[in-house]
Amino acid sequence: MEPLNALKRIFRNIRVFLLMQWYAAKEVFAYRVSASFTMVAIALGPLMNFVFITVIYSVSSGIGGWSYYQLLLLSGVASFIISMAWYFASPWTLVNLMKQGGLDIYLTRPYPPYLSILSLGSIYSASSAFTSIAIIAYALANSSISFMPAIEFFVAIAFGLAAFIAFLLVLTMILYSLFKSARWTQNLMNVFGEFSTYPLTIYGVMGTFIFSLLVPIGLATYYPVAIIYEKTDAFTFFAIVAFAIALITLFRVLFERYLKNYTSAIG
Amino acid sequence: MIEKDGPAVRVEDVHKEFKSYETRHGEGFLSSIRRRYKMKKALVEVSFEINRGEIVALLGKNGSGKSTLIKILTGVLHPDSGTVEVLGTDPWRDRETLARRIGVVFGAHEQLYWNLPAIDTFEFRKALYGVDNKQYNKMLKYFIDVLELKEIYKRQVRELSLGERMKCNFAASLLHNPEVVFLDEPTIGVDLPSSFALRDALFDMNKKFGTTFLIATHVIDDVKILAQRAIILDKGKKIYDGSKAGITKMFGDHREVVAYLKHGMDAPQIKGLNLVESADGYMKFEIPGKMIKNRDLSAFLTSENVVDYSISEPEFSDVLRQFYKKRTRRS
Amino acid sequence: MANDFSRSAARYFAIFKISAKDMLSFRADFVLTFIMKILYPLVMVFVWTVVFRTSNVTKIGTYNLTGMIAYFFIASVIELAVFTDLPYSMQHDIKHGSIATKISMPIAYLRYIFSSNMINNFIWGSIIGIPLLALITFVFGIHVSVAQFMMFVFTLALGVLIAYSLEFIIGCLSVYTNDINGILTFEGLMASLLGGALIPITLFPGVIGKVMGLLPFQFMFYLPITAFTGSTAIKSVVLLVGVAWLSAFIIIGYFIWKNAFKKITSVGG
Structure with a gap:
């Protein structure tokens, strides 16, 4: 009975989340012209990295140990992760809510507050x-890829993304x-994105440490790509997932804890 | 477990403290990392019960703890100590299940989608709370009727006035027909016709559906027109809990006498008569309630120079002001 | 005109003497911008070091490793000058109707919006940009001759003016559309890509590179950077192209502003 209820709850939460996305999108597109322009402009972001990498590989041999398509995959994953971070964890929205005490409203609704907070990100992303x-x-x-590494790739990205988003939410609150x-x-989000567009190994041991253990973006970008191109050992996948779960x-x-001590703007 | 009987709201011995940070001007930005704070007592030993079907006003100055209490009752905050029960269950622990049976209207925050017409927010809330079509249509029609939303609910929210938005917000927040509703300053800044409509709706819902209401408010008319009972907080403590008449009796037992004069004259020297205002052809006094039958006063009012007079109860706002004044003097 | 300018400058310096509380957030903003201006090009240090090493070359295009890295740091600094808040200020004024109430004459508003933004931009850009530029010059051992510096100032001024006129046109568009944010973001991306902030435009193959050499965006990044480092000589014909673009934008801006202002005042703010 319990697992059935839990499943029901998960489906209900997903349904509610999608509902909020639908209305958020509807609101954004109330003004079609400016919304369309913004959508196009934001869509161009990842293409900038695409152009950069293409130019580098046309005027040089690129980054050692990484073919053109391998680096493209990494940059694509990095910009996907950053897009998802903006989509779910937009700092601007969260901070605005906390400033104006608007978080209260979401806390009076019949579902977990995470749902509300995660659904307030930037639809444009x-x-x-x-x-x-x-x-x-x-x-x-x-690229030539094998089945198992591909599965591990997608799973690692999912866990890494969840850990990174959780990290960002906490970071936003601390910095706020x-x-x-x-x-x-x-600004830091965009910097993290820039750094993770390229293989963490080029930043040395210190850099690798910072962007995998300190700022867990590497869990969702570098390591999954290293896994799918079999640049790492089998242990890495499990380490990633375990570490991600610990972080989450x-x-x-x-x-x-922060929510318990939460005081809104209006006493 | 939501009890079928029992009080709608039960609060026992609730305490809540906050860290109140001081910002220091002109210091380096590292000072913001280690800031001094004071513990501010928001609620101290607050206890009361509200039965189903009551309309209760929660009064108090800014910083008296009204909003904090409302937030605790709606599960947004949790008390440091004490018991809180809404419909027989703890709002902090059972927030999600309780949320379907309660309604919340924050005057300062609207739930409406800004770029869309209000009807979109209504449909969103319907889906959110799982309200079935029949119930939704019934409540929608009800609110359009009682809140006069006909011209408003299909227009873009950003084009509406504050009063119109508050009415739509009220409807959106209560579409799921909750049993207990908490309001925090619902009519603040709202134009008169809209605030009348809001109060009508509230009163009607109470009559029709038996909805229990707790209204934290500053606005005197909210209390005068709506509430049968008032709870007054001051500096986090409950200092009064009873009927409006009770407050009036304590501090409002005086009357206002206005006398309209043919010619200007000096105020009559009657003991207990307090001249409040005087102008050409008119005088206003304050007298203790028991003096209305005073012979000297009657003689004055029926004298030739007085063409007309009126004796009326004081404004409730004045009563409250007296009440607060007595409190500050005492503390 | 110069008198007005100095008066505006004085006025804005007065506004700039901000309260202690604002000073706190100002300092935080300053630190944040400074750090960010260094962090982004820092990525390029690592990337290009590896690229040069992998290909085992001393030069890519006309750049050696130091020059390549320096390019990105200078681009980061120049960004302070060529991306401003002008369109957002205009959108704010237009949407909140403060234009119609503020000033009745279109030219007075233009003078106000340009001078206030220019001064803000100039002050902020100088406070962060000049120290950073000096630091970069020192760290990368760039020799800047007087001639180079003059050319740098000239091309940068041209780039800034082009950027302003373009931003002004976009700002006017807020009269016709709900939010110019998308258009502005798009313009920023195009300027970075086609102007050489993303990568030096000479590294683009054949035709593409040539086309970029005809566009106005090169004045915003590639040309000032190149002038500053003196890595390539700048032909005078290129400067004429820039002046031509600037004139075109000013003329377009003039007509759009006339139309936009008419629209604003007819609706009544």
Whole structure:
């Protein structure tokens, strides 16, 4: 009986989440012209990296140990992860909510607060996610990959993304309590994206450490791509998933602690 | 477990404290990492019960703890100590299940989608709370009727006035016909016709559906017109819990006498008569309630120079002001 | 005109003497911008180091490793000058009707919006840009002759003016559309790509590189950077192209502004 209820709840939460996305999208497209322009502009973001990498590989041999398509896949995954981060964890929206005390409203609704917080991101990022997926598909079509590594690739990305989003939510709250604004988190997100567009190994041991253990974006970008191109050993996949689960649990605890001490703007 | 009987709201011995940070000007930005804070007592030993079908006003100055109490009752915050039960269940622990049976209207925050017409938000709420079509259509029609939304609910929300938005917000928040509704300053800044409509709707819902209402408010008319009972908070403590008449009796037991004069004259020297205002051809006094039958006063009012007079109860807002004044003097 | 300018400057310096509380957020903003201006090109340090090593070359195009890295750092600094808040200021004024109430004459508004944004941009850009530029010059051992510096200032000024006129046109468009954010983002991406902020335009193959040499965006990044480092000589015909584009944008801007202003005042803010 219990697992059935739990399943029912999960489906209900998904349904509610999609519902909120639908209306958020509807609101954004109330003004079709400016919304369309913004969608196009944001879709171009991942293409910039695409152009950059193409030019590099046309004027040089590129990055050692990485073919053109391999690097394309990495950049596609990186921009996909950043798009998803903006889509689910937009710091600007979260901070605005906390500033104006608007978080209260979401806490009075009959479902978990995470759902509300995750559904408030930037709808526009869906368009850059699509371009990223196109780049990923293009790169995969031109690579030779085996079945198991491919499965591990997708699973690792899913877990890594969840861990990264959890990390970002906590980071946003910490930086908000320090600086009372979202600007630091927003800028840092883009910096993380830039760094993870290229293989972490080029940043040395320090860099690899920072972007896999400190800022868990590597779990969703570098390592899954290394896995699918079999650049790592079998152990890595399990380490990634285990570490991601540990992080998600940790950040969830931190998040709930913050929620308990939550005081909104209006006393 | 949501009890069928029992009070709608039960609050026992609730305490809540906050960290209140001080920002220091002109210091380096590292100082923001280690800021001093004071513990502010938002609620102290608050206890009361609200039965089903009551309309209760929650009064108090800014910072008295009204909003904090509402947030605790709706599961947004949780108390440091004490018991809170809404419909027999703990709102913090059972927030999600309870949320379907309660309604919340925050005056300062609207739930409406800004770029869309209000009807879209209604349909969103319908899907959100799983309201079936029949019930939805019934409640929609009801609100359009009682809140006069006919010209409004299909227009883009950003084009509406604050009052119109509040009415739509009210409807959107209560479409699922909850048993207990908490409101936090619902009529603040709202134009008169809209606030009348809001109060009508609230009163009607109470009559028709037996909905219990707790309204945290500043606006005197909310109390005067709607509430049978008032709970007053001051600095986190409950200082009064009873009927409006009770407050009036405590501090409002005086009357206002206005006398309209033919010619200007000096105020009559009667003991207990307090001259409040005087102008050419008119005088306003304050007298203790028991003086209305005073012979000297009657003689004055029926004298030749007085062409007309009226004796009326004081404005409830004045009563409250007296009430608060007495409190500050005492503390 | 110069008198007005100095008066506006004085006024804005006065506004700039901000309260202690604002000073706090100002300092935080300053630190944030400074850090970001260094972090983004830092990625390029690692990338190009590996690329040069993998190909085992000393030059790619006309750039050696140091020059290539320096290119991106300078681009990062120049960004401060060529991307401004002008369109957002205009959109804010237009949407909130403050144009109609603020000033009745179109030219007065133009003077106001340009001077306030230019001064803000100039001050902010100088406070961060000049130290950064000096640091970059020192770290990368760039020799800047007087002639190079003059050319740098000239091409940068041209680039800034082109950027302003383009941004002004976009700002006017907020009269016709709900939000110019998308258009502006698009313009920013195009300027970065076609202007050489993403990668030096000479690295683009054949035809594409030639086309970029005809567009106005090169004045925003590629040409000032190249002038500063003196890596390639700049032909005077290119400068004429820039002046031609600037004139075109000014003329377009003039007509759009006339139409837009008419629309604003007819609706009544």
